[in-house]
Amino acid sequence: MTVGEMAKTLQLTPITVGDESRTWSGVYIGDLLSWVMGRAACDNAWITIMSNVNIVAVATLVDVAVIILAEGVTLEESVRNTAAAKGVNIYTSEKTAYELAKELAGLQP
Amino acid sequence: MDEAVKFHFVVDGNDFTSAGQASVQIKKNLRQLGIAPEIIRKVSIAMYEGEINMVIHAGGGEADVLIYENRIEIILTDNGPGIANIDLAMQEGFSTAPDNIRSLGFGAGMGLPNMKRYTDAMQIDSTFGKGTRISMTVNL
Numbered sequence: 001m002t003v004g005e006m007a008k009t010l011q012l013t014p015i016t017v018g019d020e021s022r023t024w025s026g027v028y029i030g031d032l033l034s035w036v037m038g039r040a041a042c043d044n045a046w047i048t049i050m051s052n053v054n055i056v057a058v059a060t061l062v063d064v065a066v067i068i069l070a071e072g073v074t075l076e077e078s079v080r081n082t083a084a085a086k087g088v089n090i091y092t093s094e095k096t097a098y099e100l101a102k103e104l105a106g107l108q109p
Numbered sequence: 110m111d112e113a114v115k116f117h118f119v120v121d122g123n124d125f126t127s128a129g130q131a132s133v134q135i136k137k138n139l140r141q142l143g144i145a146p147e148i149i150r151k152v153s154i155a156m157y158e159g160e161i162n163m164v165i166h167a168g169g170g171e172a173d174v175l176i177y178e179n180r181i182e183i184i185l186t187d188n189g190p191g192i193a194n195i196d197l198a199m200q201e202g203f204s205t206a207p208d209n210i211r212s213l214g215f216g217a218g219m220g221l222p223n224m225k226r227y228t229d230a231m232q233i234d235s236t237f238g239k240g241t242r243i244s245m246t247v248n249l
C-alpha cells in the first residue's frame with residue numbers, strides 16, 4: 001500500500017510529502033534515535049513524537065517510507081524545510097501512537 | 110594494495126542542527142558508485158552514529174571513508190576527551206549524554222552498539238584526555 005493511500009485512510013495531515021506513491025510496510029514506534037537506527041527497517045512507517053531536525057537524517061539513513069508524528073506534534077519551519085529538501089514523507093495526527101499503530105495494523109496484508 | 114576511492118569530511122562540533130551531513134553525503138556517494146542498498150544502509154548508519162558521537166561527546170572531528178574493491182572502511186578521529194572505559198561505553202544503555210542532548214532523542218547508549226552491529230569489524234583506540242579514533246569495516 002502506498003503512503004498516500006495510507007495517509008488518506010488514517011486522515012493524516014501532510015507536513016512534507018516527498019513521494020506519496022512510495023510503498024510502506026511494517027511499523028516502528030520510538031523516540032530514541034539510536035533505537036530507531038538499530039531496530040527500524042527499510043520501508044517502515046515510523047511513529048514518533050520527536051520533532052527536532054535529526055529525525056530527518058535518521059529517516060533518510062534508515063530509509064523509512066514515512067514519519068508519522070503522533071499526539072498532534074508539528075515541525076518548526078526550519079525542520080520542515082530540511083525535510084522537504086530531502087524529500088522525506090512526514091505527516092501528523094492528533095491520534096496517539098497506539099491508535100495509529102492499531103489502524104496501521106489493520107491496513108497490513 | 111588496491112587503490113581506494115576516498116572521501117574526507119570535517120565534522121563541525123558546534124553545529125548540532127547540521128550534524129549527520131557527512132553520513133547523508135556518503136549515502137549519496139555510495140549510491141552513485143552503485144554499492145548495494147543493504148551495504149549503504151549499514152555504512153551510513155554506522156557512520157552517522159559515530160559522527161553524532163563526535164559532535165555530542167568530542168566537540169567535532171574528522172571522518173574518512175575509503176572504498177576498496179572488497180570492503181569499505183570508515184575512520185573517525187577526534188581530539189575530544191577520550192573514552193575512559195571502552196568496555197563500559199560499548200554496553201547497551203551506557204551514556205554520559207547531558208539532558209539537553211537527551212531531549213533531542215540521543216543518549217540512549219545505543220550508538221556504539223549499533224556501530225558494532227552494522228559493521229564487520231570495529232576498532233576503538235582512545236586516550237583519555239587526548240581523543241578517540243574509531244575504525245569500522247564493512248565487507249563488500
Ligand SMILES: Nc1ncnc2c1ncn2[C@@H]1O[C@H](COP(=O)(O)OP(=O)(O)OP(=O)(O)O)[C@@H](O)[C@H]1O
Pocket residue numbers: 034035158162163165166167187189190191192198199203204205206214215216217218219220221222241
Ligand atoms: N567520540 C567520543 N569521544 C568521547 N566519548 C565518547 C565518544 N563516543 C562515545 N563516547 C562515550 O561513550 C558513551 C556511549 O556512546 P553511545 O554512542 O553508545 O551512546 P550515546 O551517544 O550516549 O547515546 P546514543 O548513541 O544512543 O544517542 C557516550 O555516552 C560517551 O560517554
Ligand SMILES: [Mg+2]
Pocket residue numbers: 034158161162216219220221
Ligand atoms: Mg551515540
